[in-house]
Amino acid sequence: MHGPASTLRRTACAVAMLAALQGCSTMGQPVQQSIWVETPDCTAASCELRNDRGAWTLERTPGRVTVTTSSAPLEVVCRAGELQTSASAPAAVPPVSGGPAVAGGLAGGAAVGAATAGAAAFGGPFGLLAVMAVLVGASTGASVGWLAEAGSRPIAYPERITVPLRCGPGAEGAPHIGVTVRGLSDDEARRAQVPPGSALVVAVAEGSRAAAAGLRAGDLVLRANDVPIDGAARFETLVRALPPDASLSLQVQRDGSVTEVRVPAPGPPPEGR
Numbered sequence: 150m151h152g153p154a155s156t157l158r159r160t161a162c163a164v165a166m167l168a169a170l171q172g173c174s175t176m177g178q179p180v181q182q183s184i185w186v187e188t189p190d191c192t193a194a195s196c197e198l199r200n201d202r203g204a205w206t207l208e209r210t211p212g213r214v215t216v217t218t219s220s221a222p223l224e225v226v227c228r229a230g231e232l233q234t235s236a237s238a239p240a241a242v243p244p245v246s247g248g249p250a251v252a253g254g255l256a257g258g259a260a261v262g263a264a265t266a267g268a269a270a271f272g273g274p275f276g277l278l279a280v281m282a283v284l285v286g287a288s289t290g291a292s293v294g295w296l297a298e299a300g301s302r303p304i305a306y307p308e309r310i311t312v313p314l315r316c317g318p319g320a321e322g323a324p325h326i327g328v329t330v331r332g333l334s335d336d337e338a339r340r341a342q343v344p345p346g347s348a349l350v351v352a353v354a355e356g357s358r359a360a361a362a363g364l365r366a367g368d369l370v371l372r373a374n375d376v377p378i379d380g381a382a383r384f385e386t387l388v389r390a391l392p393p394d395a396s397l398s399l400q401v402q403r404d405g406s407v408t409e410v411r412v413p414a415p416g417p418p419p420e421g422r
Contacts, residue, residue: 177242177304179218184238184306185334186225187211188314189351193385194229196312209382210312211332218304227312234314238306309334325388326397326412327357328364332380343369343402346379350401362412365403372400 179202188194188210196207200219207214216223223238330348338345348370353359370378373387374397391397397412 177220177240177302180303180305181215182218182305183213183215184223185211185213185309186227186312187309187331187334188227188229188312189331190329191227191229191232191314193381194227194312194314196225196227199224199226211334211381216306218306220304223306223310225310225312227314229314232314234312236310236312238310240304240306242302242304325391326359326362327354328352328359329354330370330381330384332382333369341369341402343371344377344379346383347371347402348378348381348384358412358415362399362410364399364401364410364412367403368410369402370399371402371407374398 184198186196186198186207188196191210194210196210196214198205198207198214198216200216200223201221202217202219205214205216210227218240220240222240224235225238226233226235328350329352330350332346333341333343333349335345337349338347341347350359350364350366350368350370352366353364370384372378373384376383376387378384378387388397394414396414399410399412401408401410
């Protein structure tokens with residue numbers, strides 16, 4: 150039996166369903182996205198990125214890794230030796246102009262006219278039914294368009310993810326000379342007007358060979374022994390390959406000027422050792 154009460158129930162269900170759809174968050178289309186991951190206080194860490202669409206590995210930080218986006222957060226776990234820390238990056242979708250509020254506004258305006266017409270034509274509950282029918286119809290029609298547009302937009306994570314993994318000065322980058330470095334992103338290199346990937350000195354260990362040479366946090370290493378530096382990994386590899394008694398010649402940019410810095414060879418061991 151279909152009467153006014155049954156119609157009202159069906160209408161209420163439709164309204165509830167529409168409200169639930171409008172309340173959905175992070176609606177959009179998964180895409181492939183390149184993300185810059187960095188661990189400023191501990192270079193050369195390895196990181197695993199994971200969401201409900203897969204897992205991806207970055208062998209050494211800082212660097213780029215391509216992931217498939219999802220409405221789920223992107224979980225990032227970075228490791229350096231026995232140290233480990235994690236970060237979470239939320240998903241987002243570009244806003245859709247108008248949004249659900251447009252649907253509500255359309256339905257509200259249409260409902261005013263429907264209320265008058267329905268009450269005059271049918272009176273009593275039938276006028277209310279007319280209002281509810283127009284409300285659902287107008288709101289659903291506008292919301293279908295809004296949902297379709299929102300669903301077609303790309304889901305995106307932040308372009309840069311920083312993981313707070315701390316190794317301490319000298320623990321990563323170039324331990325033989327006592328300096329911690331990290332690579333520059335393309336944007337940082339462009340602002341500093343240096344080649345992409347140049348190594349940024351993050352910390353200098355007190356009493357180290359780097360400190361004796363006058364290296365400072367904030368220096369940009371451009372060349373090492375006349376070899377162009379294109380990232381922290383290249384700098385670390387070069388330093389680790391030095392003979393035990395070798396010095397190191399560095400070209401660095403400091404405060405906008407390029408200067409030469411010579412890291413001395415290791416001194417003789419203390420007497421008695």
